[in-house]
Amino acid sequence: ETGVTQSPTHLIKTRGQQVTLRCSSQSGHNTVSWYQQALGQGPQFIFQYYREEENGRGNFPPRFSGLQFPNYSSELNVNALELDDSALYLCASSYTGTSREQYFGPGTRLTVT
Amino acid sequence: QKEVEQNSGPLSVPEGAIASLNCTYSDRGSQSFFWYRQYSGKSPELIMSIYSNGDKEDGRFTAQLNKASQYVSLLIRDSQPSDSATYLCAVIMGNQFYFGTGTSLTVIP
Numbered sequence: 573e574t575g576v577t578q579s580p581t582h583l584i585k586t587r588g589q590q591v592t593l594r595c596s597s598q599s600g601h602n603t604v605s606w607y608q609q610a611l612g613q614g615p616q617f618i619f620q621y622y623r624e625e626e627n628g629r630g631n632f633p634p635r636f637s638g639l640q641f642p643n644y645s646s647e648l649n650v651n652a653l654e655l656d657d658s659a660l661y662l663c664a665s666s667y668t669g670t671s672r673e674q675y676f677g678p679g680t681r682l683t684v685t
Numbered sequence: 686q687k688e689v690e691q692n693s694g695p696l697s698v699p700e701g702a703i704a705s706l707n708c709t710y711s712d713r714g715s716q717s718f719f720w721y722r723q724y725s726g727k728s729p730e731l732i733m734s735i736y737s738n739g740d741k742e743d744g745r746f747t748a749q750l751n752k753a754s755q756y757v758s759l760l761i762r763d764s765q766p767s768d769s770a771t772y773l774c775a776v777i778m779g780n781q782f783y784f785g786t787g788t789s790l791t792v793i794p
Contacts, residue, residue: 617781
């Protein structure tokens with residue numbers, strides 16, 4: 573069984589730039605969720621994708637957008653980066669069914685300077 | 686009131702003791718509850734899920750759920766130094782996972 577993978581591991585960007593983060597789901601999973609985790613905080617839900625459509629969104633502005641592909645991999649795009657966007661970005665995959673357990677990838681550490 | 690609340694700690698217990706971690710949540714209709722362990726610099730790792738009132742045991746871990754009190758807890762028996770981590774409580778409300786801020790646990794050898 574293949575676990576959740578994310579790329580890149582670390583990224584440094586300048587304020588105002590755009591960034592794309594990538595995630596590959598665990599084998600057999602059809603749902604991907606993205607989270608932002610600031611230092612000392614719990615993960616904050618950004619959005620979820622199921623069958624290539626956004627299936628829920630947290631309290632994040634529209635400059636946070638995403639995609640899910642037919643193979644259930646996903647991208648998180650953030651435009652017009654702000655300093656406060658510096659965080660660990662986590663992707664979690666799950667199978668939409670009776671069990672809704674989510675399994676996290678290793679994360680991407682984004683630093684905005 | 687936050688959706689999911691945990692004591693941030695830090696909680697320190699001696700090796701071999703029982704560590705007790707607590708979590709309360711705001712949505713009385715919630716049905717799914719999870720505990721994750723997060724080592725420093727790493728991503729959260731699922732250790733327990735619980736959906737029904739009562740206790741669920743898995744090795745040294747026991748999750749306890751009381752929906753009437755909107756309370757879920759995690760007990761770690763025979764605590765080991767390798768259990769030192771931040772423990773995150775997560776609750777599904779609506780169609781969304783809500784996480785607490787986590788409780789930092791240190792097991793002292």
